[in-house]
Amino acid sequence: xxxxxxxxxxxxxxxxxxxxxxxxxxxxxxxxxxxxxxxxxxxxxxxxxxxxxxxxxxxxxxxxxxxxxxxxxxxxxxxxxxxxxxxxxxxxxxxxxxxxxxxxxxxxxxxxxxxxxxxxxxxxxxxxxxxxxxxxxxxxxxxxxxxxxxxxxxxxxxxxxxxxxxxxxxxxxxxxxxxxxxxxxxxxxxxxxxxxxxxxxxxxxxxxxxxxxxxxxxxxxxxxxxxxxxxxxxxxxxxxxxxxxxxxxxxxxxxxxxxxxxxxxxxxxxxxxxxxxxxxxx
Amino acid sequence: xxxxxxxxxxxxxxxxxxxxxxxxxxxxxxxxxxxxxxxxxxxxxxxxxxxxxxxxxxxxxxxxxxxxxxxxxxxxxxxxxxxxxxxxxxxxxxxxxxxxxxxxxxxxxxxxxxxxxxxxxxxxxxxxxxxxxxxxxxxxxxxxxxxxxxxxxxxxxxxxxxxxxxxxxxxxxxxxxxxxxxxxxxxxxxxxxxxxxxxxxxxxxxxxxxxxxxxxxxxxxxxxxxxxxxxxxxxxxxxxxxxxxxxxxxxxxxxxxxxxxxxxxxxxxx
Numbered sequence: 001x002x003x004x005x006x007x008x009x010x011x012x013x014x015x016x017x018x019x020x021x022x023x024x025x026x027x028x029x030x031x032x033x034x035x036x037x038x039x040x041x042x043x044x045x046x047x048x049x050x051x052x053x054x055x056x057x058x059x060x061x062x063x064x065x066x067x068x069x070x071x072x073x074x075x076x077x078x079x080x081x082x083x084x085x086x087x088x089x090x091x092x093x094x095x096x097x098x099x100x101x102x103x104x105x106x107x108x109x110x111x112x113x114x115x116x117x118x119x120x121x122x123x124x125x126x127x128x129x130x131x132x133x134x135x136x137x138x139x140x141x142x143x144x145x146x147x148x149x150x151x152x153x154x155x156x157x158x159x160x161x162x163x164x165x166x167x168x169x170x171x172x173x174x175x176x177x178x179x180x181x182x183x184x185x186x187x188x189x190x191x192x193x194x195x196x197x198x199x200x201x202x203x204x205x206x207x208x209x210x211x212x213x214x215x216x217x218x219x220x221x222x223x224x225x226x227x228x229x230x231x232x233x234x235x236x237x238x239x240x241x242x243x244x245x246x247x248x249x250x251x252x253x254x255x256x257x258x259x260x261x262x263x264x265x266x267x268x269x270x271x272x273x274x275x276x277x278x279x280x281x282x
Numbered sequence: 283x284x285x286x287x288x289x290x291x292x293x294x295x296x297x298x299x300x301x302x303x304x305x306x307x308x309x310x311x312x313x314x315x316x317x318x319x320x321x322x323x324x325x326x327x328x329x330x331x332x333x334x335x336x337x338x339x340x341x342x343x344x345x346x347x348x349x350x351x352x353x354x355x356x357x358x359x360x361x362x363x364x365x366x367x368x369x370x371x372x373x374x375x376x377x378x379x380x381x382x383x384x385x386x387x388x389x390x391x392x393x394x395x396x397x398x399x400x401x402x403x404x405x406x407x408x409x410x411x412x413x414x415x416x417x418x419x420x421x422x423x424x425x426x427x428x429x430x431x432x433x434x435x436x437x438x439x440x441x442x443x444x445x446x447x448x449x450x451x452x453x454x455x456x457x458x459x460x461x462x463x464x465x466x467x468x469x470x471x472x473x474x475x476x477x478x479x480x481x482x483x484x485x486x487x488x489x490x491x492x493x494x495x496x497x498x499x500x501x502x503x504x505x506x507x508x509x510x511x512x513x514x515x516x517x518x519x520x521x522x523x524x525x526x527x528x529x530x531x532x533x534x535x536x537x538x539x540x541x542x543x544x545x546x547x548x549x550x551x552x
Contacts, residue, residue, distance in 0.1 A: 027484065027485070028483060028485070029485075095330055096328060096330050096333065098333075132334070133330055133333060133337065134333065134334075134337055135337055135340070135341040136337055136340045136344065158356075159356070162352040162356045165348070165351050165352055166344050166345060166348045166351065166352060169348045169351040206542075207541050207542070208538065210541045210542060211537075211538050211541055213545070214541065214544070214545060214548075245542055245543075245546075246542075248546050248551045249545075249546065249551075251551060252545065252546060252549050252551045
């Protein structure tokens, strides 16, 4: 989200909370969820004092024992004080609080960015431990997948992403991401000389891209993926896949992208990307 | 109209019996709401390994339900891993003790499990909060106001309502519209729900369990707590084994197998 969008959202949320009439219509539980969201917005738009005020309200209501409030508390310390202090706070929470655990991992990630490789291992180890204990957490799997992607371990990343798909099978962006990783993985395999496997991965990647556009009809990322993937399949020296089929698929992707570009039915950056891909994959 | 002389109620009956009962009922309801909130113990955090034990089952179920969304090789490797891990007791909370002794444990006493005990205590507390004030109120009314006629409904009713509106009054020929004190108590007991909703907001626990019939609100405060689909004292290993069997039986039908054709048809490329 761009800063201006964020500020606009913050202002709208602020107006909602302070309006009284609109907020009063909500159930109490819902109202506190809105408070929680507003807390995040306030922190993101650096309204620290306001965030602290909301935090006080929430911890007055739910007590400091609440795991959800603890996460907010940790975030507040993180934003207003140092990471080390936040880490210290989180370490005092019981280990069963998944939310606090995730915060710790997030902090580990931030510190790992600049730190030596051991820190990065610690970040990934913690993530693996988290998904081992809470395998129904799609967020954690996706985070793990991104860690593996950064490390270039595409096979592991695909495993984690498949796990995400098991949990949220209709997430078109994850489907497209699986496709993208498949494309990358396939080119790595190609460069290592295992052509047959590379083509398998390529076909699979195109399938996932197609799935993403099946779920979301004008998803530019998905359609570009279909176009790129099918073109690469056709570029294989001796493709085992059904050439005619992929020619049609390629044609279809090109048509759809052209349609999106013509009707300007997407965000500006997506349109630019679509135009570029169309030009490069004539 | 028969010239039967109408009953005349003393206005002090209204001022000193009708309204006090109503007021006391409302106040007791509010009190009950706050007492219930105070008595509610915070749900116990399970330890990490118990979460893992439970989540493993969920994972198996997810794989069976959504396996069609991932490629066959991916599905098969998960299937193999999960069935083996389940059978070896990999996800069990007390894996060590499971591995050390093989003889099956006797089914544990549900009362011995701390989780089950907690839940039972909660239910007991909830019931006490309901029963104690109601007994007191009812005996109060029975002691002081038994046999009182408190008011006259402004609309006629059939004779069947007599038992509802005139309990505690033994006069057979009295018009059904007259309401006795104990009946007024019951009317308040069942009818104050919406008043509490206004005063305390919805989802309050003032009405206790009395609104079960028809209000559709369920028992406030009760339930929750324990693991869904898992009674305390159940042998977890057996659950894991049956999940392993379920996964073994699950067949894989890849949803993306013919996706090219599907989309080509949809966009009329054929």
